[in-house]
Amino acid sequence: MHATSFESLTYILSPIHGLDARAKIAATLLLICGIVLTPPLRAVEALLLASLMLGVAAIARLPIGRLLRRSAAVLPFAATIALLAPLQHSGGSWNAAGLASSWAGGGWMITWGILSKAWFSAFAMIVLAASTRSADLLAALRRLKVPDVFVMLLSFIARYVGVLASQLRSLRIALASRAPHLSGRALLRSSGSLAGNLFVRSYERGERIYQAMLSRGYTGTLPASAAGRIGPAEVLFVMTALLTAAAVALY
Amino acid sequence: MHIPDGMLEARTWIPAWLGSAGVLAYGIRRVRQTLSDGTIVMMAVMAALIFALQMLNFPVAGGTSGHFAGGAAAAIVLGLWPAMLVMAAVLTVQALFFADGGITALGANMLTLAVVAPLVGWTVHRIIVRPTSSRGARLGASFAAAWLSCVSAAIVAALMLWLSGRAPLVPVVGVMSMWHALIGIGEGAITAGLVGYLLAVRPDLLDDAGRPIDMRVARKALVGLGALALVAAGLSFVASSSPDGLEYAYEHVGGALADVTLLSSPMPDYLMPGIGNETLAGILAGIVGVIVTGVLAYTLLTALRARRAADTAE
Structure with a gap:
């Protein structure tokens, strides 16, 4: 699940991709807060949110089917907790009469609430991640006053996780081709050594990275890029999100 | 996940x-x-x-x-x-x-x-x-x-x-x-x-x-954790004893919709009888948790200090 990033989608050219990342972050946060703070979504609210998000995804020329499938990945996990609600409300009764009773209905509403909110919020986050290049996202966080040590951690993760993950993959392939039938304890033990091995390699890579940074004039802070500005389009985007969130949360 | x-x-x-x-x-x-x-x-x-x-x-x-x-x-x-x-x-x-x-x-x-x-x-x-x-x-x-x-x-x-x-x-x-x-x-x-x-x-x-563990740092960390737990217990008490502003507004503004109970029940758990006990149980659990953690931490720290004293005496 971690491995699927949205990097390829962030290079699409569209009005949404062109917006300042700060505006997109603010709009996404507002929208998700609106979704999360409301009681279980009513049909009208769900319709409003769905049309807004699908509209934005369409303007951004994103593959909507893929985004829907990807965002639906939260559902199985959310469902394990969400399905407890009807049980709690039916007084622990497992039979159909209990679960279909009117007082279990409140529980089913909670189930719907959790699942719909999880799906809508995940979809909003995916639209953000798929329409913003990671460098822009990081620069925006920095301009939003996130401490730069933290932004540096984020940018190094974004930069190197793919490299280290492919190194991990080749270590595992090497392990599997030398010892194809490992199982149980032996596998766990070699996984530990494998993790240690990758640790040492990454540490040495880190030393080389730091020397490279020093030789390029690193003085303790990453250079800031001040591209992008808040214009009318950004204001419109954030206001739309704010009004939708307010409508959903307060209506 | x-x-x-x-x-x-x-x-x-x-x-x-x-x-x-x-x-x-x-x-x-x-x-x-x-x-x-x-x-x-x-x-x-x-x-x-x-x-x-x-x-x-x-x-x-x-x-x-x-x-x-x-x-x-x-x-x-x-x-x-x-x-x-x-x-x-x-x-x-x-x-x-x-x-x-x-x-x-x-x-x-x-x-x-x-x-x-x-x-x-x-x-x-x-x-x-x-x-x-x-x-x-x-x-x-x-x-x-x-x-x-x-x-x-x-x-x-x-x-x-x-x-x-x-x-x-x-x-x-x-x-x-x-x-x-x-x-x-x-x-x-x-x-x-x-x-x-x-x-x-x-x-x-x-x-x-x-x-060896630095006692001052450890004590600071434990005091911080204890304070955090207390704040959390307090917040959960405040949150569960009165509906928050948004929900309050919702109940009043949305009063007209109250007959559509299925769709508008904003806080089904507050409608349940015996909520008072549940709230009380929650706070009690929080307090008991904080006390137990505190006692454990204290015992642990005392034991450690004794051990460190023994180490340096050797």
């Missing part, structure tokens, strides 16, 4: 956000004061490593699998505060770039995986390991640290689900801790393997793991 948005109530995710943001802000200040530029760059590469290592998965039971989380391993190898920042950064990237775990739930996910897991792992490891510890003792300590950090993070996650009214207290804590007691075996084995490999190959990379 991390908690997605929409699963926790505002009375849980807002305090969790504030709590973990506070801890991390302190951590950032400390790291900036104590670490050199070079060490911070190394820490950033290690953050990418922890993320990559989370792709290590292992079978658990009944065809399901768990994956390495790395909170305890990071704390053992990098030290407490760097580990917290590294884990928090990993979770943030997962939420922002990969849409894994919610953004409102990010504070809660950080509380379990970036605060509780490294803290428990680091403390357990520090308490067991001495400068003179044998290799076996160190591996055992790493295993225990990772196992306990996995289980305690799961218990905190279960408590947050309970606080949000998602599940009854005893079953959710029971199921979560049982399940993570199994996952913790894999976590512990990989952590011990990692530490064992480093001990054999690059023992210099292990953080000052052999140094």
